[in-house]
Amino acid sequence: MDDKKFSKDSRQIKLDPDSPNYRVCPACKKPHMVYNKGRDYCSNKCYQDFYNATHRVVKSSRHI
Secondary structure: OOOOEEEEOOEEEEOOOOOOOEEEOOOOOOEEEOOOOOOOOOOHHHHHHHHHHHHHHHHHHHOO
C-alpha cells in the first residue's frame, strides 16, 4: 500500500481503499480520502469541469 497522505489543516488521512471515506474522482480518476461522505470529487475544480462538460453534452443533444 502507498504511504501517500492527504492533509487538510493539520489532520492527516492515509489512503486506505478499505475505508468508507476512500473515493476515486470521476473526473480525473485520482484516489483520495474525504471528510464528507457525500463528496465524490477530489476538488471543486474537478467537480465544476466534470459538471460543465456533462452539461454541454446534454445541451448540445437537445438542439439536434
